[in-house]
Amino acid sequence: MNIGKSIGLELGQSTRFAFGEELAALGDVFPTLVVVDGDVGNSTRTEVFGKKYPERFFNAGIAESNMVSMAAGLALSGHISVASSFAAFLTCNAYDQIRMGVGFPHANVKLVGSHCGISIGEDGPSQMGIEDLALMSSIPQMVVLAPCDGVSTRALTRKMLEYVGPVYMRTGRPDVPVIYKDGAAALEIGTANRVREGKDATIIACGLMVAIALEAAAELAKRGVECRVLDMHTVKPIDRAAIVAAARETGAIVTAEEHLLDGGLGSAVARVVTEEAPCKMAFVGVRDTYAESGKPEELLAKYGLTTAEVVAAVERAKR
Amino acid sequence: MTTAAGNGHPSSCLSASHIVTALYFGGFLRLDPKAPHAPDRDRFIMSKGHAAPILYAALAEKGVFSTDTLMGLRKIGDPLEGHPNVRRVPGVEASTGSLGQGLSIGLGIALAQKLAKNGARTFVLTGDGELDEGQVWEAAMAASKYKSDNLVAIVDRNHYQQTGPGDHVLPLEPLAAKWQACGWETYEIDGHDWAQVVGALSRACETKGRPTAILARTVKGFGVTRIVEDPGNKFHGVPLKAKEAEEAIQEIERA
Ligand SMILES: Cc1ncc(C[n+]2csc(CCOP(=O)(O)OP(=O)(O)O)c2C)c(N)n1
Ligand SMILES: [Mg+2]
Numbered sequence: 094m095n096i097g098k099s100i101g102l103e104l105g106q107s108t109r110f111a112f113g114e115e116l117a118a119l120g121d122v123f124p125t126l127v128v129v130d131g132d133v134g135n136s137t138r139t140e141v142f143g144k145k146y147p148e149r150f151f152n153a154g155i156a157e158s159n160m161v162s163m164a165a166g167l168a169l170s171g172h173i174s175v176a177s178s179f180a181a182f183l184t185c186n187a188y189d190q191i192r193m194g195v196g197f198p199h200a201n202v203k204l205v206g207s208h209c210g211i212s213i214g215e216d217g218p219s220q221m222g223i224e225d226l227a228l229m230s231s232i233p234q235m236v237v238l239a240p241c242d243g244v245s246t247r248a249l250t251r252k253m254l255e256y257v258g259p260v261y262m263r264t265g266r267p268d269v270p271v272i273y274k275d276g277a278a279a280l281e282i283g284t285a286n287r288v289r290e291g292k293d294a295t296i297i298a299c300g301l302m303v304a305i306a307l308e309a310a311a312e313l314a315k316r317g318v319e320c321r322v323l324d325m326h327t328v329k330p331i332d333r334a335a336i337v338a339a340a341r342e343t344g345a346i347v348t349a350e351e352h353l354l355d356g357g358l359g360s361a362v363a364r365v366v367t368e369e370a371p372c373k374m375a376f377v378g379v380r381d382t383y384a385e386s387g388k389p390e391e392l393l394a395k396y397g398l399t400t401a402e403v404v405a406a407v408e409r410a411k412r
Numbered sequence: 413m414t415t416a417a418g419n420g421h422p423s424s425c426l427s428a429s430h431i432v433t434a435l436y437f438g439g440f441l442r443l444d445p446k447a448p449h450a451p452d453r454d455r456f457i458m459s460k461g462h463a464a465p466i467l468y469a470a471l472a473e474k475g476v477f478s479t480d481t482l483m484g485l486r487k488i489g490d491p492l493e494g495h496p497n498v499r500r501v502p503g504v505e506a507s508t509g510s511l512g513q514g515l516s517i518g519l520g521i522a523l524a525q526k527l528a529k530n531g532a533r534t535f536v537l538t539g540d541g542e543l544d545e546g547q548v549w550e551a552a553m554a555a556s557k558y559k560s561d562n563l564v565a566i567v568d569r570n571h572y573q574q575t576g577p578g579d580h581v582l583p584l585e586p587l588a589a590k591w592q593a594c595g596w597e598t599y600e601i602d603g604h605d606w607a608q609v610v611g612a613l614s615r616a617c618e619t620k621g622r623p624t625a626i627l628a629r630t631v632k633g634f635g636v637t638r639i640v641e642d643p644g645n646k647f648h649g650v651p652l653k654a655k656e657a658e659e660a661i662q663e664i665e666r667a
Contacts, residue, residue, distance in 0.1 A: 127524075127527070148527070149527070151523065151558070153550075154550070154553070154554065154557075156547075156550035156553075158512075158513075158516070158547040158550060159516040159519075159547050159550035159551045159554055161516075162513045162516030162517045162547070162551070163516050163517070163520035163523070163551075163554065164520060165506075165516075165517050165520060166516065166517040166518060166519060166520020166521040166522075166523070167520040167521070167523060168520075169498065169506065169520070169521060170520070170524030171524070172524055172527075189510055190516070190547070193508070193509070193510045193513055194506075194507075194513060194517055197497075197499075197507050198498045198499055198506070198507045
């Protein structure tokens with residue numbers, strides 16, 4: 094992956110690998126932690142935990158509905174339970190089970206969906222989670238996380254297990270650039286993190302798009318436009334104060350997400366902007382379509398998730 | 413209760429009356445009404461959540477909450493919602509109402525009981541129409557894999573679902589063979605015969621190494637002629653009028 098190279102970011106772990114290793118590392122810290130997976134533990138990386146703690150790991154088979162309800166039953170018995178599959182299968186196949194077993198009873202279940210977005214590449218659209226943020230945001234009181242690199246994924250995995258209540262976290266397939274080379278322990282659920290200062294516009298991004306936003310900001314700086322960049326790792330509850338400050342202090346906001354434009358990060362930010370501090374906005378994301386097979390960076394280019402698209406969006410928002 | 417509420421599913425409660433009574437008052441469900449959240453309690457999940465009133469009645473009769481509260485059913489602000497809500501009612505073990513999910517939740521609880529080594533059991537009551545849901549069979553296979561002998565599924569086999577006889581909606585037979593094929597100890601009983609209900613539950617509690625399914629032949633609306641003799645099952649989800657309810661109670665008391 095070449096993303097981030099132009100600004101000197103080093104390639105790090107994928108968010109799914111970081112999650113899997115951290116989960117296993119935290120097994121003794123959280124003795125009530127149990128993990129349920131749907132025959133994809135080698136992909137979601139829950140298998141690392143499963144090998145270390147076989148008695149606390151349940152492979153439910155290719156049966157996501159049952160898997161989620163089982164996780165709910167374990168949580169209703171006092172466990173912190175993690176249920177994991179591909180983002181698409183977990184959130185789409187088991188949506189009603191999430192609603193009834195996790196959201197409605199406010200159960201302490203942590204849903205982790207891997208293979209989010211289109212950067213999964215060759216496996217194609219049936220495997221891509223491009224609607225997960227919208228679906229999970231539509232569960233009342235669900236916390237929705239979309240970390241951008243391996244380091245912050247580890248930090249947020251711990252925060253997610255400490256938090257009591259339902260959480261959804263998406264993780265990605267490819268190795269991604271390191272944003273938090275000095276660590277991410279200070280990250281808090283619900284608080285956006287400023288990864289670049291700027292006064293002329295703000296790019297609010299999550300996941301892989303944070304690296305792309307930083308590249309865009311570097312490009313815009315050459316043209317005399319200084320962008321603030323926010324890592325909005327928590328899509329819900331969204332950091333309203335950070336959005337309002339961005340709108341008032343920089344006057345223009347662009348959002349960037351590896352997700353459909355419907356119901357994801359952009360929609361959540363736009364609602365706050367409209368209610369509290371109207372300003373010009375532009376949106377980068379997947380535009381009302383399914384993607385296709387291809388190499389990750391080919392797909393990102395074809396479906397408009399590039400540095401150039403973010404640069405163009407900032408220019409639109411500043412017009 | 414449903415008559416006072418003006419809506420609800422009395423016929424679905426009546427078919428389950430012996431089963432629920434045997435569980436709560438036949439010595440099977442170890443539940444201290446003063447400590448309904450004790451970690452080592454047995455659990456009962458009303459997976460066919462539309463039969464919530466009989467669950468509420470059993471919990472009240474057991475002393476988990478007062479029988480005076482029962483008439484609050486389905487009223488605004490009242491915890492006794494149309495379908496069970498685990499966050500609002502002590503003794504309710506899972507929020508149900510979307511059919512097909514209770515057995516999976518029960519399996520999760522049964523696995524937790526095994527991890528806790530507390531010897532506790534989980535009983536799940538499902539409808540027969542509810543077995544149309546594929547998730548039930550996902551749970552059946554998974555419970556067998558985990559040798560969940562502390563999990564008991566009881567099927568209220570009343571042969572009716574919402575829009576008519578199950579045989580017309582989606583045939584289930586051979587039903588016992590399906591559970592057996594999934595690795596479950598399986599009993600077919602008369603769900604209105606005390607001895608048979610108690611006997612099957614006793615054997616389920618003794619079974620080792622695999623879960624038990626009890627297919628209880630029941631009659632939708634049991635005890636109330638007006639409902640039982642309704643060929644179209646048009647009483648599904650329909651309460652009796654006040655006078656009909658009075659007659660029904662007299663009929664049940666005479667029996
Ligand atoms: C997933 C889902 N689909 C549909 C319904 C609507 N519904 C409520 S009761 C019922 C019939 C249930 O039949 P059965 O399981 O046989 O229960 P019983 O005969 O004991 O009432 C239906 C379809 C529902 N509650 N959940
Ligand atoms: Mg029925």
